[in-house]
Amino acid sequence: SLKYLYFALLSGPSSFSLRSHTCGELRSHHVGHRVILCGWAQYLRQDLFVILRDFSGLTQVLIPQEESASHLKAVLSELTAESVIKVTGTVRRRPAGQENKEMPTGEIEVITEDVEVFNVCCKLPFEIKDFVKKSESLRMQYRYLDLRSSQMQKNLRLRSQLVxxxxxxLCNVQGFVDVETPTLFKRTPGGAKEFVVPSREPGLFFSLPQSPQQFKQLLMVAGIDRYFQVARCYRDEGSKPDRQPEFTQVDIEMSFVDQTGIMSLVEGMLQHSWPAEKGSIKVPFQTMTYEVAMRDYGVDKPDLRFNMKLIDITEIFTVEVEFLRSALSQPGGSIQAICVPSGAKLFTRKDLEELKQTANTQFGQELSVILFKEDGTLKSALKKLLCSSSAEELLNRTQAKPGDLLLMAAGPLHTVRPLLGKLRLRCAELLESCGVSLRDPSAFHFLWVVDFPLFLPKEDEPEQLESAHHPFTAALLEDAHLLYTEPHKVRGQHYDLVLNGCEIGGGSIRIHKASEQLHVLKNILKEDPSLLSHLLEALDSGAPPHGGIALGLDRLTSIIVGADSIRDVIAFPKSFRGRDIMSRAPDTVSEEELKPYHISVRWPTEGGEEGK
Amino acid sequence: SLKYLYFALLSGPSSFSLRSHTCGELRSHHVGHRVILCGWAQYLRQDLFVILRDFSGLTQVLIPQEESASHLKAVLSELTAESVIKVTGTVRRRPAGQENKEMPTGEIEVITEDVEVFNVCCKLPFEIKDFVKKSESLRMQYRYLDLRSSQMQKNLRLRSQLVxxxxxxLCNVQGFVDVETPTLFKRTPGGAKEFVVPSREPGLFFSLPQSPQQFKQLLMVAGIDRYFQVARCYRDEGSKPDRQPEFTQVDIEMSFVDQTGIMSLVEGMLQHSWPAEKGSIKVPFQTMTYEVAMRDYGVDKPDLRFNMKLIDITEIFTVEVEFLRSALSQPGGSIQAICVPSGAKLFTRKDLEELKQTANTQFGQELSVILFKEDGTLKSALKKLLCSSSAEELLNRTQAKPGDLLLMAAGPLHTVRPLLGKLRLRCAELLESCGVSLRDPSAFHFLWVVDFPLFLPKEDEPEQLESAHHPFTAALLEDAHLLYTEPHKVRGQHYDLVLNGCEIGGGSIRIHKASEQLHVLKNILKEDPSLLSHLLEALDSGAPPHGGIALGLDRLTSIIVGADSIRDVIAFPKSFRGRDIMSRAPDTVSEEELKPYHISVRWPTEGGEEGK
Structure with missing residues (x-):
């Protein structure tokens, strides 16, 4: 029978536990102590040692060799890897020369005096060793084993600490109130990415919201003053791969605040919570307008860890090259270039082809390539079209050096900027794969991007405007008068937080006057304001000026730990295709079980519907 | 235009804010300070004062009466209640005799030097005054106004602090890891109370789980060692009124722990987090077995703040009263009584009728009533059936005093105990409504109830067993051998935490061996084990012994703040009928929007289906 020594430790990682110490904790000052360790048999060595593992590390446990302890030897020697045991024993110093400097507990070992086997491990689908490569689907199917790896243990613990x-x-230093908001909510008008949840009332559905946006604003109207929530959010992106249908955002809203206030708060929060082992971060973060970001980096979330800015070379070419001139005659027509350092030297013909193909297939654009060879000559299909003074001017403007590569595109700004922005990132990857250290993987570069346009033309209906972010964002104070005359020119009090070229958060100062909100919804966006009547009513009953932000916790954590995918910082993520491979979800549900919800399945096959 | 003085406070409730102080903060030592306050105009007094309110309290703001400040006077005097303003001014001591001792800021007032109106409040559906009674549906429809009341502000802030x-x-003192688990999961076998969430794959559904039970156990198998989560959970109880479809539990799981360990941890946690203003709580909490709880209080969650225990009086009657003898001849037949102090004196005929009716309609039982009159005589329909020695014995056993009331019921234990358990609580309410102080509303009595039966007979199929709590609970060590022979006799390592007669938490030590879990699922519960194959596989790949608990945060908070309903500790609860009255959810969704989910509504009317 199980009879435990009960260690009434009142705090720390072994409190209220059957163990006296963790497997990562024993040092030479513990020599002579009697201890109880619990953990997994990582491996056996020469029938002499069991290496015992828990979340905190490894301890070498000595298998007694004396005849009198033959039962202990029998039990321990037959342990399968990953079996779970409790070892009672005494800590001793390892014999001279046998210390392991690589192992934090490498000065000691534990001589077994008693052992209890909690569970014998059967055959495993893969070994629990960090160097054993596993396929993604195997990792997902046996997630409870995958999480035993030291990397996943570290990731989940760092995330917990960070939060x-x-x-x-937020709560203790700045007086924020942690408020939970509902996830069974009303469908947002046009909320195509919201999961529906049938209720027991025929034809009526809840919806899983993409963010607590409406609730956080209502909490400000309610006088909560400062709200935060680590909020579960939902987004059904159906076919899009590598998106998690549920994700977590650090959701913040404040009353009586302006843009600077929210930005400073977030800087303070990140500085306070930044993991010590990842160095410190400097505040305030750099700020850049949307206009500058697009102009210099071709993207609204520039990675500033490396240069390679977009350069406007329109003027160099206008006079001489005929086919470029036609591109320039379009509205917003322009010629832009980036200079890839050592690109001419390092990129293969295949690399260049790939870049051109990306331009062609994703942007419908021709990409012109100029190799500035190390002997000082230029190699390009364009070469004969360039007079020598233009060539010189081009090299001068782009500050190209021998060995560099120039990529050029001509066309409307709204195409060539994103194109070169994309190629800039791809070139960085290519350079790094050639061994150039371009982006320091341990560097964290934060950037605020501000002064976004408040509205953008709808893609399929360009004379109609839609919100660049959401309809609750207030206009920049100096642009507010344009809301009633030239709304397309209005910039919003919106701010995005970018880390190493990834958008990790975004927020805004909100409209707090009902009349302005109604104007935006009804006159500019041409939406039915009655769908948001509760919000409009709320704004009319004493709404304070307010604003906030939401940070994507999964993405932020993944960048901090250097993970390739947010799946590496989520305990039980959905697979690439949005499924839970371990438990096999989503799954079928019987027609009987669907009855209370008054729904039935419409099978897509043409032969009628099943289950009727 | 809005031009703010920006107060770069780096911490505290006014950091990063447009205000310099909150409305509850100014004292006489602030006299002479120039301050900026933001808040709601609670009310205007004699055109002389605006009482300005924020979450922290009230400040009296003086409307200047000088001719030179006539514009300020004009703005302030015309403010509607609940308009939102910013006041810049200087703190001064109130004139002698005008101090308000009831008001924390009552020593001072602020002389207005500048004012900005952020928002004018239109007509309100009700006044924001604590003493104004509002209907529940009005409170729900205008929740953002209801939350402005000082009570709701207090409740939400206390909840935030508690968590x-x-x-x-958990995290800083005891080394727990906060891990978020999925809410889009696979349907639990027989999970009739789980909302379904259609996926974009035809016929496949996610399900919103009632608790993270499987995930927390898998995290233990994964070596996380100590997990907690403040977890959103879902329960679709359809027609049951006054249940929230989403609720929050403090979810905890530990490896290498026994029942005592979990109980001590929870005691430590509650002691640590108990709000100072609610006094302190003593640990360890009292423990009682299920058997004793049922025997003495007729319920598994007894309210121990008052006595009135059930008393077994079977032996007194067996010999003489024929009709009771027939009740006793049933299996488990018994006669039980409770003595209601002063019940004979205080209860009306109507009260007694109500008690009898409850017994009859809810339990199918006759209730016998004996009034022990203050003159020492007994009044009862039973009286003539009682010989004087029996009567004496009855008064002796029940320790009844003149003026007390005895309630008696005869029948099988499994009926009369719950019946008297229920009447005991009802009598407590009746006594309190007569002015007897029985239960101290400021007392918090915690109780652990342990040694529950592991299985119970199914209601509709009594020869078949079902789990008393869930199929993952381990047997008491001393009962474990009975799992294979007499499972109905096995007690589980389950523990419930009861506070003032409400179950606020429950947990167990779990089965950690696959063979035992398989036996329980397959042989005892007759369930299809393949539906839990991932859990069985996990137990077979090195599962540590583990256990945990879940505390109902909504209920716990509501008891601490003394709220009648958990709706008073949830920011945006669903109504009594499970609807969001403010936003009108659930709501209709067009057939078009349902198409990606391959479902259609089955309208319950017979005339065919709509929307095809």
Whole structure:
């Protein structure tokens, strides 16, 4: 029978536990102590040692060799890897020369005096060793084994710590109130990405919201003053791969605040909660307008860890090259270039082909390539079209050096900028794969992007405007009068937080006057304001000026730990295709079980519907 | 235009804000300071004062009466209640005799030097005054106004603090890891109370789980060692009124722990996080077995703040009263009584009728009533059936005093105990409505109830067993051998935490061996084990012994703040009928929007289906 020594430790990682210490904790000052360790048999060595593992590390456990302890030897020697045991024993110093400097507990070992086998491990689909490569689907199917790896243990613990520190900052330091908001909510007008949840009332559905946007604003109207929530959010992107249908955002809203206030708060929070082992971060973060970001980097979330800015070379070419001139005659027509350092030297013909193909297939654009060879000559299909003074001017403007590569595109700004912005990132990857250290993987470069346009033309209906972010964002104060005359020119009090070229958060100062909100919804966006009547009513009953932000916790954590995918910082993520491979979800549900919800399945096959 | 003085406070409730102080903060030592306050005009007094309110309290703002400040006077005097303003001014001591001792800021007032009106409040559906009674549906429809009341502000802030302290204890003191688990999951076998969420794959559904039970156990198999989560959970109870479809539990799981360990941890956590203003709580909490709870209180969650225990009086009657003898001849037949102090004196005939009716309609039982009159005589329909020695014995056993009331019921234990358990609580309410102080509303009595039966007979199929709590609970060590022979006799390592007669949490030590879990699922519960194959596989790949608990945060908070309903500790609860009255959810969704989910509505009317 199980009879435990009960260690009434009142705090720390072994409190209230059957163990006295963790497997990562024993040092030479513990020599002579009697200890109880619990953990997994990582491996056996020469029938002499069991290496015992828990979340905190490894301890070498000595298998007694004396005849009198033959039962212990029998039990321990037959352990399969990953079996779970409890070892009672005494800590001793390892014999001279046998210390392991690589192992934090490498000075000691534990001589077994008693052992209890909690569970014998059967055959495993893969070994729990960090160097053993596993396929993604195997990792997902046996996630409970995958999580035993030291990397996944570290990731989940770092995430927990990060969130805890954010909470301390918001709640204890800044007086924020943690408020939980509903996830069973009303469908947002046009909320195509919202999961529906049938209710027991025929034809009526809840919806899983993409963010607590409406609730956080209502909490400000309610006088909560400062709200935060680590909020579960939902987004049904159906076919899009590598998106998680549920994700977490650190959701913040404040009353009586302006843009600077929110930005400073977030800087303070990130500085406070930044993991010590990842260095410190400097505040305030750099700020850049949307206009400058697009002009210099071709994207609204530039990665500033490397240069390679877009350069406007329109003027160099206008006079001489006929086919470029036609591109320039379009509205917003322009010629832009980036200079890839050592690109001429390092990129293969195949690399160049790939870049051209990307331009062609994704942007419908021709890409012109100029190799500035190390002997100082230029190699390009364009070469004969360039007079020598223009060539010189081009090299001068782009500050190209021998060995560099120039990529050029001509066309409307709204095409060539995103194109070169994309190629800039691809070139960085190519350079890095050639061994150039371009982006320091341990560097964290934060950037605020501000002064976004408030409205954008609808893609399929360009004379109609839609919100660049959402309809609740207030206009920049100096642009507010344009709301009633030239709404397309209005910039919003919106701010995006970018880390190493990834958008990790976004927020805005909100409209707090009902009349302005109604104007935006009805006159500019041509939406039915009655769908948001509760919000409009709320704004009319004493709404304070307010604003906030939401940070994507999964993405932020993945960048901090250097993970390739957000799946590496989520305990039980959905697979690439949005499924839970371990439990096989989503799954079928019987017609009987669907009855209370008054729905039935419409099978897509033409032969009628099943289950009727 | 809005031009703010920006107060770069780096911490506290006014950091990063347009205000310099909150409305509850100014004292006499601030006299002479120039301050900026933001808030709601609670009311105007004699055109002389605006009482300005924010979450922290009230400040009296003086409307200047000088001719030179006539514009300020004009703006302030015309303010509607609940308009939102910013006041810049200087703090001065109130004139002698005008101090308000009831008001924390009552020593001072602020002389207005500048004012900005952020928002004018239109007509309100009700006044924001604590003493104004509002209907429940009006409160729900205008929740953002209801939350402005000082009570709701207090409730939400206390909840936030409570959770923060729990997190500090678990994460910072005890080394727990905060792990988020999925809410889009696979349907639990027989999970009739789980909302379904259609996926974009025809016929496949996610399900919103009632708790993270499977995930928390898998995290233990994964070596996380100590997990917690403040978890959103879902329960679709359809027609049951006053249940929230989404609720929050503090979810905890530990490896290498026994029942005592979990109980001590929870005691430590509650002691650590208990709001200072609610007094302190003593640990360890009292423990009682299920058997004793049922025997003495007729319920598994007894309210121990008052006595009135069930008393077995079977033996007194067996010999003489024929009609009782027939009740006793049933299996488990018994006669039980409770003595209601002063019940004979205080209860009306109507009260007694109500008690009898409850017994009859809810339990199918006759209730016998004996009034022990203050003159020492007994009044009862039973009286003539009682010989004087029996009567004496009855008064002796029940320790009844003149003026007390005895309630008696005869029948099988499994009926009379719950019946008297229920009447005991009802009598407590009746006594309190007569002015007897029985239960101290400021007392918090915690109780652990342990040694529950592991299985119970199914209601509709009594020879078949079902789990008393869930199929993952381990047997008491001393009963484990009975799993294979007499499973109905097995007690489980389950523990419920009861506070003032409400179950606020429950947990167990789990089965950690696959063979035992398989036996329970397959042989005892007759369930299809393949539906839990991932859990069985996990137990077979090195599962540590583990256990945990889940505390109902909504209920716990509501008891602490003394709220009648959990709706008073949830920012945006669903109504009594499970609807969001403010936004009108659930709501209709067009057939077009349902198409990607391959479902259609089955309208319950017979005339065919709509929307095809």
């Amino acid at each position: 805890m520190k954010m909470r301390e900052y | 923060m302290k729990m997190r500090e204890y």
